[in-house]
């Protein structure tokens with residue numbers, strides 16, 4: 001990672017998405033002295049709860065999962081060395097909408113029902129303050145169709161436009177995964193097995209899978225950065241189970257998927273990416289500097 005002043009701003013829907021999608025990238029930026037800002041749009045109040053001892057926190061029980069996940073996120077940020085984390089609109093402004101098709105999607109405080117103007121302006125203010133060179137979020141599908149991920153995408157792309165008069169982001173990237181890499185890794189797992197997990201996720205269960213030529217750049221972690229990502233994902237204990245020896249993790253569905261040591265990005269806007277780039281700032285004048 002090239003060093004510099006202005007850095008990267010990442011926008012995610014729930015606590016845990018940042019570590020799953022960008023743990024290596026954030027750790028690599030921190031190691032290079034590049035400022036990292038994470039914006040999380042909800043507290044993940046409607047999530048499942050994996051540990052039996054914590055199931056009382058669930059929305060349909062004590063509805064106390066949000067604060068727990070905020071604590072998990074703080075621990076994950078410590079593991080990655082990220083010190084600038086914000087909840088969009090302030091902590092608890094918008095609530096986790098739940099998976100697509102649920103009645104709770106209709107709650108007025110659900111993030112998927114947020115005013116795109118209010119949420120967009122709130123994020124544009126952060127962009128104008130932080131002045132990132134690179135902005136990272138999901139593709140228009142949100143990676144796998146979750147309403148909060150889709151909304152995070154929409155708000156981010158709108159905020160980048162709103163902020164442009166005050167600060168123009170040099171590059172917008174969407175999280176993705178190249179189909180050939182996913183299919184090869186999942187095929188290999190068929191022979192090695194799902195580690196401690198009952199079954200393997202299918203290639204169709206993994207988010208953001210796109211055809212290889214659309215992948216613009218990759219960030220491959222050093223062993224230390226992969227260890228930091230693993231620790232960050234492990235910190236999200238209500239949502240994620242990790243089998244570090246097998247290099248696998250599972251969500252509450254217990255379906256094993258790769259803990260990716262390399263993270264992949266699609267170019268969504270801004271400066272072109274040099275072929276074979278391995279750095280989110282590759283090709284930007286002065287790297288990550290203002």
Ligand SMILES: CC(=O)N[C@H]1[C@@H](O[C@@H]2[C@H](O)[C@H](O)[C@@H](O)[C@H](O)[C@H]2O)O[C@H](CO)[C@@H](O)[C@@H]1O
Pocket residue numbers: 014015016017044045046047048096097098099146239251252253254
């Ligand atoms: C990674 C991610 O975005 N997780 C979301 C998702 O959680 C999934 C959901 O509970 C699903 O029903 C489970 O089968 C799956 O295992 C979970 O990962 O949706 C939650 C509710 O909106 C959200 O809190 C969680 O962060």
Ligand SMILES: [Zn+2]
Pocket residue numbers: 013014017146149
């Ligand atoms: Zn999520």
